Every structure is written in C-alpha cells, then in structure tokens.
Amino acid sequence: MKLDTPSQTLKDPFSLPGPKGKFLAGNAIDFGKNPLFFLTQCAKEYGEIVPIHLGQRKAVVVTNPKYVEYLLKDREVFVKPEALKSMRSLLGQGLLTSEGETWFHQRRLAQPVFHQKRIGGYADVMVDYTEIMLAHWKDGETKNIQAEMMRLTFNIVMKTLFSSDVTEEQARDVSEAMHVSADWMLKQRRSFITFPESFPTPSNLHYKNAIDRLNKQVYQIIKQRRASGEDPGDLLSMMMNARDEDDGSQMSDKQLRDEITTLIFAGHETTANTLAWTWMLLSQYPEAQAKLQQEVKQVLGDRPPTFADLPALSYTSAIVKETMRLYPVVWNIIAETSRECEMGDYRIGADWTVISSPWVMHRSEAYFEQAELFKPERWEGDFEKKLPNGVYTPFGGGPRTCIGKSFALMEAALLLVAIAQKFEISLVPNQTIIPQATITLQPKNSIQVVLKQRD
Numbered sequence: 221m222k223l224d225t226p227s228q229t230l231k232d233p234f235s236l237p238g239p240k241g242k243f244l245a246g247n248a249i250d251f252g253k254n255p256l257f258f259l260t261q262c263a264k265e266y267g268e269i270v271p272i273h274l275g276q277r278k279a280v281v282v283t284n285p286k287y288v289e290y291l292l293k294d295r296e297v298f299v300k301p302e303a304l305k306s307m308r309s310l311l312g313q314g315l316l317t318s319e320g321e322t323w324f325h326q327r328r329l330a331q332p333v334f335h336q337k338r339i340g341g342y343a344d345v346m347v348d349y350t351e352i353m354l355a356h357w358k359d360g361e362t363k364n365i366q367a368e369m370m371r372l373t374f375n376i377v378m379k380t381l382f383s384s385d386v387t388e389e390q391a392r393d394v395s396e397a398m399h400v401s402a403d404w405m406l407k408q409r410r411s412f413i414t415f416p417e418s419f420p421t422p423s424n425l426h427y428k429n430a431i432d433r434l435n436k437q438v439y440q441i442i443k444q445r446r447a448s449g450e451d452p453g454d455l456l457s458m459m460m461n462a463r464d465e466d467d468g469s470q471m472s473d474k475q476l477r478d479e480i481t482t483l484i485f486a487g488h489e490t491t492a493n494t495l496a497w498t499w500m501l502l503s504q505y506p507e508a509q510a511k512l513q514q515e516v517k518q519v520l521g522d523r524p525p526t527f528a529d530l531p532a533l534s535y536t537s538a539i540v541k542e543t544m545r546l547y548p549v550v551w552n553i554i555a556e557t558s559r560e561c562e563m564g565d566y567r568i569g570a571d572w573t574v575i576s577s578p579w580v581m582h583r584s585e586a587y588f589e590q591a592e593l594f595k596p597e598r599w600e601g602d603f604e605k606k607l608p609n610g611v612y613t614p615f616g617g618g619p620r621t622c623i624g625k626s627f628a629l630m631e632a633a634l635l636l637v638a639i640a641q642k643f644e645i646s647l648v649p650n651q652t653i654i655p656q657a658t659i660t661l662q663p664k665n666s667i668q669v670v671l672k673q674r675d
C-alpha cells in the first residue's frame with residue numbers, strides 16, 4: 221500500500237500505545253483467553269493500528285478499513301500464518317492452506333466450478349435435505365439448533381460433492397475426521413506446550429487414525445468414480461473434469477483429495493453456525509421472524525423454495541447479511557508478512573503478524589448505526605455498496621475471497637425459508653448463549669430452541 225509518505229518518515233507501530241503484555245507470553249494469553257473481547261478493547265482503547273506481542277512475535281491489530289482492504293488484496297505480502305500449517309495433515313495443499321503458484325493454479329481450476337450458474341443446480345438438494353430433516357421435527361420439541369444445522373449442512377455438502385456414491389460408513393468416517401481434526405487443532409492452539417504432530421501422544425494418535433480413515437474413504441470414492449467414468453454433475457466430477465486453460469492439466473488424485481477435504485471442512489460448519497446464529501437472533505427479534513414469515517407466504521405460499529425464488533427473497537437475504545454482520549463465523553483474518561511493507565503512515569516489518577477482525581469492524585458505530593442491534597432493514601437499498609471497502613467482510617475479500625460465497629448464500633437463504641415455512645422457532649428461556657471464537661465463531665455450549673409447527 222504505497223502512500224505518498226516518504227519512506228524515512230514512516231512510523232514504527234511499536235512507538236504507539238498498546239495493551240500491556242506479560243513476560244515471555246506478551247499478549248498471547250489475553251488474546252487466547254477471550255479473543256473477541258481482547259480485539260474489541262484494542263480497537264476501543266488504542267485505535268486503528270495497535271502493536272501487540274504474541275509470545276516473541278510482533279503483531280498489529282488493524283481496524284482502519286484501508287489497512288484491512290490492503291491485507292485482503294495483496295496476498296503476496298500477506299500470506300497465511302504458519303499456524304495454519306498444523307491443518308496440513310487434514311487439508312493438504314488445498315485452497316485454504318496452499319500459497320503462491322500451487323494456490324493460484326488450484327484456484328483457477330476450481331473457480332468455474334463455483335460459478336453461481338453451476339451451483340444453482342444444487343438448490344433442489346438443499347431443499348430436499350431440509351425437508352427430510354423437517355419430517356423428523358415435531359411440534360413442541362426442543363432441539364439444539366446448532367447440532368441440527370451442522371448435520372444438515374454436512375449431509376448437503378456430501379451430497380453435492382459425491383451425489384449418491386457415499387456409503388453410511390464413508391460419511392461417518394469423514395464426519396468423524398472433521399470433528400477429531402477440529403478438536404485437535406483447537407487443543408494445539410490453546411496449549412502452551414505442544415508436541416510435534418509425529419510425537420505419539422494419545423491426542424496425536426487419535427488425530428492420525430481419523431485422518432488415515434478419511435484418506436482411505438476419499439481415495440476410494442475418487443478411484444470408484446474414475447473407474448466408472450460416470451459424470452453425475454456433482455462437485456467431484458466438475459473438479460475432475462476441470463482443465464487448466466493454459467496447459468490443459470487436470471487435478472491429480474492427491475489434489476482432488478485435498479480440495480474435497482477442504483470443501484467439506486470450509487463448507488459446512490461455517491454455514492451451519494451462521495444459520496444457528498440466525499435462529500437465535502430471529503427468536504430474540506420476533507418481529508423480524510414475523511416479517512420473514514410474511515415474505516415466505518408472499519413469495520412461496522405453500523410450495524418449496526427454488527433457486528429462481530432467491531432474487532424475490534430480499535428480506536431473507538437481509539437477515540442473512542445482518543446475522544453475518546453480528547456473528548461473522550470467520551471472526552478474524554490473520555496473515556503474516558512475507559516482506560516489509562507500508563500501511564498508511566506505518567512501516568510493517570517482515571514476518572510480523574497482522575490481525576483484522578470482522579467481529580470488531582462489523583460492530584463499529586462508525587459504520588453501523590445502533591451497531592449492537594439486529595436490524596435487517598439496514599441492508600435495504602444500496603447500503604452495502606456505500607460501505608467503504610474493508611468494513612464488511614464476512615467472506616474475506618481480494619483474490620482469496622471465499623470461493624463458496626454463492627453456494628453459502630444460496631444455502632443459507634433456502635434452508636432458512638424452507639424451515640420458516642413449516643416451523644416457528646423460539647429460544648428455550650433462561651439459557652446463556654456465549655459466542656466462542658474457535659476455528660469458527662460458534663455458541664460455547666448450544667442453542668436450545670422450541671419448535672412450533674405452523675398450521
């Protein structure tokens with residue numbers, strides 16, 4: 221981000237005030253204990269660029285939208301953090317974890333697969349699976365809505381990836397591997413002393429076994445599909461058929477395996493948690509749930525939603541946007557600098573960590589009036605277009621923006637209206653719901669709701 225400031229006048233962010241750290245750990249303990257509070261306080265007390273130490277590592281927390289935009293745009297300077305490498309056993313060199321040429325090549329191959337027109341074909345799968353779930357819901361029942369949404373989005377991502385090729389055992393092994401991996405990554409992140417992955421601790425062995433089982437199943441699915449020569453039009457066959465425009469190359473089995481696990485990992489928990497937060501908010505704001513109901517009646521009547529209905533479901537779309545503002549499941553975007561660079565008036569050193577947080581930006585009164593309130597109406601008209609770049613970034617931005625954005629928005633809207641059509645949902649009273657910033661932003665315990673069947 222080259223500004224007009226002559227480089228000798230650039231300032232060192234570490235000359236600015238920041239939160240006091242502890243001996244050796246710096247701010248790592250406070251950040252780790254309650255990251256949402258820590259990042260919010262940094263912005264509130266110290267401003268748009270705040271120096272901190274994560275252990276011995278220099279880091280800055282940025283909330284100036286221009287700095288956030290720069291971080292998202294220049295992915296040669298701002299690379300994925302080293303800590304992400306701990307996800308490589310699960311995700312390999314898939315889109316989420318790869319860098320440079322490898323990432324660029326894979327992104328080019330995968331991009332057309334996620335084009336809105338192509339994924340529109342999955343709308344029916346999304347609605348059908350929701351109806352299967354709803355057929356098991358009963359009037360007056362209490363449910364953990366996050367667990368319900370998790371199961372539903374997992375089934376949907378598996379179906380859209382593999383059509384009907386997946387056995388129950390395969391789905392179970394994949395699901396188990398996702399859970400074990402998420403727990404393992406969290407433990408690694410939280411513990412002060414971590415053993416290398418190859419060290420046979422019980423936790424490492426459990427993780428390794430889960431990955432081995434996942435690999436066996438995914439490679440078997442790929443092998444069967446290649447042998448059958450069939451093309452059922454699912455994501456797997458689209459990725460298998462994808463060809464590089466320049467050199468005509470296609471994905472190897474290993475690349476397919478890495479992308480498949482990446483899509484399952486990135487593509488179900490995110491949408492599930494977004495929907496769980498949506499139902500919490502709609503229960504807390506019954507007038508919004510009533511307005512949603514009105515839109516559903518008006519646009520759909522009693523028939524199930526389709527892809528073609530999406531443009532008419534404008535209030536539904538505003539609800540999803542507003543939920544992602546207040547509860548952005550990707551609550552922070554962290555990068556490391558591959559070289560020294562300039563951020564506004566500041567010089568950022570090589571190999572520093574730069575942290576931006578949609579949680580903090582999305583709750584800033586500077587951009588959102590009554591920022592703590594759930595007001596889907598704020599998204600009417602061209603409100604989103606008027607926001608400065610770097611302010612509202614639930615899907616990231618720049619070259620590494622979420623490849624599944626259209627898929628996720630379509631899924632969230634369709635599932636929401638399909639459920640709202642049949643059930644009114646309210647929170648079980650007197651429960652404390654605490655957002656927990658783990659790999660995604662999720663409720664610390666659960667969100668318990670009561671179902672009321674509509675007539």
Ligand code: HEM
Nearest residue numbers: 315316486487490491494550614615616620622623624628
């Ligand atoms: C509400 C749902 C979702 C949210 C909020 C979300 C958010 C994000 C964000 C913020 C990033 C960028 C991370 C960064 O810059 O470091 C990202 C990347 C990614 N997302 Fe999503 N995501 C969602 C759903 C999905 C779905 C449904 C899929 C696939 C089916 C998916 C696949 C991916 C992949 C593969 C990447 C890596 C892209 C790359 O680096 O080239 N996401 N997502």
